[in-house]
Amino acid sequence: MSIKTTPNGYTLDDTGRRVVIDPVTRIEGHMRCEVNVDENNIIRNAVSTGTMWRGLEVILKGRDPRDAWAFVERICGVCTGCHALASVRAVEDALGIQIPPNAHLIREMMAKTLQVHDHVVHFYHLHALDWVNPINALKADPKATSILQQTVSPHHPLSSSGYFRDIQNRIKKFVESGQLGPFKNGYWDNSAYRLSPEADLMGVTHYLEALDLQKEFVKVHTVFGGKNPHPNYLVGGVPCAINMDGDLAAGAPLNMERLMFVKARIQEMIDFNKNVYVPDVIAIASFYKNQLWGGGIGAKSIMDYGGCPKVYGDKSTDQLPGGVILNDNWDEILPVDPRDPEQVQEFVTHSWYKYPDESAGLHPWDGITEANYELGPDTRGTRTNIEEIDEDAKYSWIKAPRWRGHAVEVGPLSRYVLAYAQDVGYVKEQVHRSLGMFNQLAGTNVDAKTALQSTIGRTLARALESEYASDMMMDDWHQLIANIKAGDSNTANMEKWDPSTWPKEAKGVGTVCAPRGALGHWIRIKDGKIDNYQAVVPTTWNGSPRDPKGNIGAFEASLMNTPVERADEPVEILRTLHSFDPCLACSTHVMSEDGEELATVKVR
C-alpha cells in the first residue's frame, strides 16, 4: 500500500478498493485490468496485464525470409494483413528490393481497406456497447429516431421510421425470447449510459448495418489477396498480375471486371464513413459532452513512424506524417528513426521476460526474450490462480517499449494530432468540421485540443481516419488506372527473388500505419535464413507495463482519475480501454534470437 508519483507525472495511490476485470472482453486476445478506486469511486491506480503469449518470432528463426509474412500475419486476424505488409517491407528493405509502383498502390489499397474495416468493426462491434444501450432502444419512438438520423446524416438512405421500427421489433423479439446472447449480463440499468432511446435505436441499428456491410469491404482483400481474413502477400511486389485486354484476361487475377469490383467496394466504404460512422460518433459523443476525460498521455506524448506515402520510399509524400510530440508541445515535432538504436527500446522490468541487465532497454535488432513467468510477493492468490496482481514486480506478457526513454501513445489519435500539428489540410478540415457539429449538438464550445485529449477524442480520431483512408484509397485506385493506361502493368520485381543473389548478411525494417498505431518489424537475415525477427506493435506501446523508472504506459495513464458510476460495473473502464482498440495477440507474441531456449525439449 503506497502513494507514489511517476516520472511522467501521475500520482498512483493503491490504498483504495481494488477492482479486478479479467477477462476484459470485446478486445482481440486476452487482457486483465486492475484498478484502485478511492471513496468517491475515482480511479487512483491502474494496472493493465497482457495475459497471453505465443512466441511467434522464435518460430521464424531459420526460416526463409520470403515466407515470414504468412507467419507474422497470424499475429493477428483482426488487423489482418498489416503484419504481413510490415514483414515484406522489412525483407525488401534488408535486400534492397524496389517494388513496382503498381504493387505499392495495391498494397496501399489493401492496407486502407483494413484501416476502414478494422475501425468500423471496432467502433460498432467492440466499442459501441460501451455507449449504446440496446435494451433502452426498445423505448424509442422510431419516428423520432428517423428525424434524428436525418438531422445528423441527411444523405443516409436508410432513415425511414418504418426501417427503424422493423429493427426495433426484431430486437424486441430477441430480448423477449429470454436468450440474450452477446447482450447477456450487460450493465443495461447503469446510469452511465446516457443516450436517449432514439439515439440508442440508431446506434443498435447501425450495429447491425455495419455487421452486414463490413463483409463487403474486405472483398478488396479477396480480389488482391485471395481471401480475408489473412490475404496473401509477396516479397518483391504483389501476386495479383494485371491483364486488361490480353488472351485469357478473364482468368487473370486482375482485369477490368476485378478493378471495377474493387472500385465499387471503395465507394461503399466512403459512403458508410461519411453517412454513418463519422456522424454516429459525433452524435453519440454529444450525449457524453461532460466526459472529456481519458486522454492520459495521448495527445501529450505521442509517436508515429508516418505512412500512406504516395511514392513508396519517399517520406515527404506521407499523407499521414510521422514524428514525436513530447509533453504537450505541439509546436515541436521530433523526427523518429526506427533504425536508431537510441530511439526505440524495449524494457522488461515488469514483464514476464528475462534480460541480463533489466535496467537497460534493447533496440529490436538486438532484442532478447526469455520467458520468465514469476509473480511478486504481494500477489494475492497463487501462481495459477491470481486474485490480485503485484504491479511492483513482473505483471504482464507485454514488454515496455519507450522512445528515448519516454512512454508514448500510438494510434489514430496520435496520427491525427501529428497531422494536425503539421498542417495536413484534409485532417484540419475534418477536425474543425466534426468539432463544429459536436459543439452544435452538445451546445458547448470545446476547442480541438480539449476534445482530442480524451476517450471520446481517441474514438473520434479513429472515425476520421477511416474516412480519410477511404478517400485516399479512391485516389490510389485512380492512380493505378492511370499507370495501366500509361502502359505500366508491372506488379512484381523478381531481380532478387533467388536467395543466391542476396548478401551473406543483411538487416532491414518495415513500418506501417497499422489500425491501432505505429507498427515496426525488424529483421536480420544471415545465409539466406532469418537470424532474428522482432515486431514492436501498437498495443505493446499502449498496453505496456511500467518501465525501470516507473513511467506508466498509455492504457494505465488513460484510466487515472476517471470517475466510475458503479465500481462493480466498470463500463467507464471498458470505454476508455476500448478507445485504444487493444489487440493483445499482437502485443504479446514477442520473441528473440535466443528464444529457442524457451522450448521445453527433453533430450535423453
Next chain:
Amino acid sequence: MTETFYEVLRRQGITRRSFLKFCSLTAASLGLGPAFVGKFAHAMETKPRIPVLWLHGLECTCCTESFIRSANPLAKDVILSMISLDYDDTIMAAAGHHAEAILDEIIKEYKGKYILACEGNPPLNQDGMSCILGGKPYLEQLKKVAEHSMAIISWGSCASWGCVQAAKPNPTHAVPIHKVIHDKPIIKVPGCPPIPEVMTAVVAYIVTFGKLPELDRQGRPKMFYSQRIHDKCYRRPHFDAGQFVESWDDEGARKGYCLYKMGCKGPTTYNACSTIRWNEGTSFPIQAGHGCIGCSEDAFWDKGSWYARLTDIKQFGIESNADKVGATVAGVVGAATVAHMAVSAVKRAQQKGEQE
C-alpha cells in the same frame, strides 16, 4: 423462457412463406435436395436456439473475423435467430466476473445441451499461464466448459491442429483441443481461418438436423473437406496442359496459368476454397495469383517454403479422398507429382491424337 427457432422467426415478423424460402435456400446451400426442405422446416419449428459458448485460447481471432463475414446465412441472422451465442469474449457486452458467471449459468441450465466452440488452443508450458483467463490457465476454463458440453467445434487450424504457435519449436507447447479433451465428439473445421460460409454451414447443419455432420477419419466434415483444392481448381486445365507460371508477374501469371511450379499446395490440401471460394464466392488465393499455402492441413507451417515445389507427395486420382491420403501419406513417394504431370501430358497427347 425459451423459444424454438421458428417461433423466434415468427415473432420477429418473418412470414411462414419467407421462413420456408429460408429453409429451402439453406438446404440448397448445404447441397441438399428439395426433399430435405420439409425436414429442415420441421426441425426449425421444434427446436429452441442452442446455446453456444465460444472460448478463445491462444489464437489470432481470425476465426471470429471469418465467421462474421458469412453472407449465407448472415452472421447477424445466426446470432439473432439461429443459435444463442451466450459467451464469446470478442463480442459480448459483459466483462470480468459478469462474463464468467454466464459460463456457470449455461453449464448448469443446459447441461449436455450446449455446444462448445473453441477458437485457439491451450498452451501447456509456463504452467499454462501463457494464456490466462480470470487469473487462471485457459486450460482450466476449457476443461470446465467441455465437461458438460454436447459437442465441441474446433474452429480453425489452431484448435484443430495447433497452427502457427505450435510450429517448431512450439515455445508455449500449444496443443490442439483433441489432445486435452478426449471424451467428447469434436468437429474439426480447419483452415487459417476456415471459409466464412463453411463455418456457418456447419452450425446451420447441426441446428437443422439436430446431429453432427458426417466426419472423415481426421474429424473434419466430409461435406467440405473431402476434396483437394487442385481437384476443382479453375486453373486445373492449365496443369493438365503443362502451362505453368514460371516467375511472378510473367506471361503465365497474367494468363492465369497453373501455380504448381510456384509452390502451390493445392494438390495436397483438402478444403473447399476452389469450390465455395472466399467472401461470398468473390475469389480464392489461386485466382488472386498466389499459390495455396495449405492452411487447412496439419502442421502446414513445417512442410517447407510456400514457394518450394511439391515433389515428395504421393498423388492420387481425382476420385481419391482425405481418408486415403491420411492412410498413406506417411509413406511419401518421391517424384509422384512428376508422374501425375506425365500422365496428364500423355492424356493430352492422346486427346490431340484423337482430334487429328
